[in-house]
Amino acid sequence: MSIQSTTRDMLISEGLRQMLAHGYEGIGIGPVLSAMNxxxxxxxxxxxSKDDFVLSILDAYEARYRTMREALLADPxxxxxxxxxxxxxxxEExxxxxxxxxxCLYGVLAQTVTARDAAIRTRLARSYETWHAAIVEIxxxxxxxxxxxxxxxxxxxxTDIIDAYEGTLIRMKATDDPAAFRRFRTRTIPRLLSVAMVQSTATP
Structure with a gap:
């Protein structure tokens, strides 16, 4: 990997960290540069620009989780x-x-991106569609x-699973309750799935 690629990846990584902590409006180019020297x-x-930076962060974020999902889907x-x-x-880990x-970067951006950032909102909507399609595939x-x-x-x-996921993360932030995600994974998802499983188990 070249030094240029490494520097770019470092900036994206730090930008993601700061955006998750402070949102779109709270992230500044100066603090990112200072943190990475x-x-x-x-x-x-x-x-x-800053918006181009945010779009690059979104691309990297989506690619990372796409790779993870594909590895899981390939597990026989x-x-x-x-x-x-x-x-x-x-x-959760x-x-x-x-x-x-x-x-979740998608949730953070959805809550903090301003109305004037049409390119980011469009890209964010596409990211949600891609994520939704991946869950549908499973x-x-x-x-x-x-x-x-x-x-x-x-x-x-x-859609219900993603909506519950985003709500869980907001609750985690608001109440400083990391156990909220465990409840989402072990209670909320099974309850949502149980609705789809009731008819199956009831069928002779």
Missing amino acids: VPKGSFYYFFK NLTSLQKLDRYFEVI ELLDHHPSGG LEGARKAGEIDATSDTAELA
């Missing part, structure tokens, strides 16, 4: 619902490691394998 000229060599030893649980288990500064695998009812609306179920 990088001159301002180097920043503008890699990024045209896990059922689809086990993959779903393992996916959120990995996220990361959140606990970085508590209280951790979180649930479709569960539906086809008979883990949930064949008539289950996997798109709606994925």
